[in-house]
Amino acid sequence: MVQKYQLETLSVRAGQARSQFNEHSEALYLTSSYVFDNAAQAAARFSGEEEGNVYSRFTNPTVAAFQERLAALEGAEACVATASGMSAILSLVMALCSAGDHIVASTGLFGATQQLLGNIMTRFGVQTSFVSQTRVEAWAEAIRPETKLFFLETPSNPLTEIADISALVAVAHERGILVVVDNCFCTPILQRPLDLGADLVMHSATKFLDGQGRVLGGAVAGEKKLTDEVLRFLRTAGPTLSAFNAWVLLKGMETLKIRLEAQSSKALELARWLESHPKVTRTYYPGLESHPQFELARRQQKSGGAIVAFEVKGARSEAWKVIDNCRLLSITANLGDTKTTLTHPATTTHGRITPEQRAAAGITESLLRVAVGLEAVVDLQNDLDVGLSQI
Ligand SMILES: *Cc1c(COP(=O)(O)O)cnc(C)c1O
Secondary structure, rough: OOOOHHHHHHHHHOOOOOOOOOOOOOOOOOOEEEOOOHHHHHHHHHHHOOOOOOOOOOOOOHHHHHHHHHHHHOOEEEEEEOOOOHHHHHHHHHHHHHOOOOOEEEEEOOOHHHHHHHHHHHHHEEEEEEEOOOOHHHHHHHOOOOOOEEEEEOOOOOOOOOOOOHHHHHHHHHHHOEEEOOEEEEEEHHHHHHHHHHOEEEEEEEOOOOOOOOOOOOOEEOOOOHHHHHHHHHHHHHHOOHHHHHHHHHHHHHHHHHHHHHHHHHHHHHHHHHHHOOOOOEEEEEOOOOOOOOOHHHOOOOOOEEEEEEOOOOOHHHHHHHHHHOOOOOOOOOOOOOOEEEEOOOHOOOOOOOHHHHHHHHOOOOOEEEOOOOOOOHHHHHHHHHHHOOO
16 A cells, blocks of 8 residues: 555555455554464463464554554654653653663754753763754764664744754664654655655654644654664553544544645745835744755655744744734644644743753744644734734
8 A cells, every 4th residue: 555655645645454344444453462363372362372362452453554654654663652742752862772772863953852861861870962953064063872763853843943854764774773753743744754764753743744733643753663662661661652643643533634634735825915014023934945955855854844943033923923913813822733833932842941951952932833724824924913013
């Protein structure tokens, strides 16, 4: 199926295994365990000698359908679903790294990812060096003999900096280092990191894969040899995706391509308007010619995506004025929803990191992030303009 069909077809069709009832919509299996024919089969299932469902901490048909669909979209051999995006990152680090190992990651990572790698994992002896997303030589210089992973997120949140996946893969693979890409912002519709040589892709399915702001979920996809390690951790530690959430995600993925394309084109229109607004000092969007990596983005992604960041004239109070005058945009940190959201990264998503980490990541007090949904662009502009015009 993977070879034969286009992405939008796979989004709708991949991963479905019908039950004896021949349901048309994917079945939701709400069961924690499974019944065996006899004691010998139970033993064979537990030991892994016989494939099949055992217990929903690590085997569930609805979760399996989600895993298969995402694997098909990413062009991955296998996929393991997790309870959230953060548990996908935790699981892959716990599965692939040991005390003494080292990770190189970008300074512009999602706030909780920075916290996990930079603060929590260090207590377990896994060190992370944070380097500029855009300087390939900085990644090469940060490599140590014990470096195990490159962890990158492109475009970055919220500044939409682009990492050159192929170039970083070349540097990493020369030294036997694995490359993990957080593909949350682009989804496989706009960018397929495995095609560019990355070893693993991870997702916060909470964002565009669901696409309607309903459930949390995550996933790690790539070579089966690697995802099996993640599965081994998940089986024991239990940060498992629920069957219900997997079912919601399957439904969300059916409209992934049309949403991403519509939201991206609205985001480009909004970014152009923001860029020309007298109260906006800088706009960050990979689809704008003014983006420092516009050419790289054009090569690596199908479009600029749905996230736009911008700085207003002034500082925190001016940024908050724009937020507080909005009546349509939702003041919330989620993204990838059909409803447009607006957030002040310095005091929300990036509020728990130190001011030094924030400065290194380029998150200023005047920065705002818009995750564009499916509303009319003119309505979004009018809403933002109320606060902007008061600056
Ligand atoms: C939201 C997000 C995460 C974390 O995902 P959760 O599902 O919220 O745990 C990781 N990376 C990026 C880029 C995100 O936007």
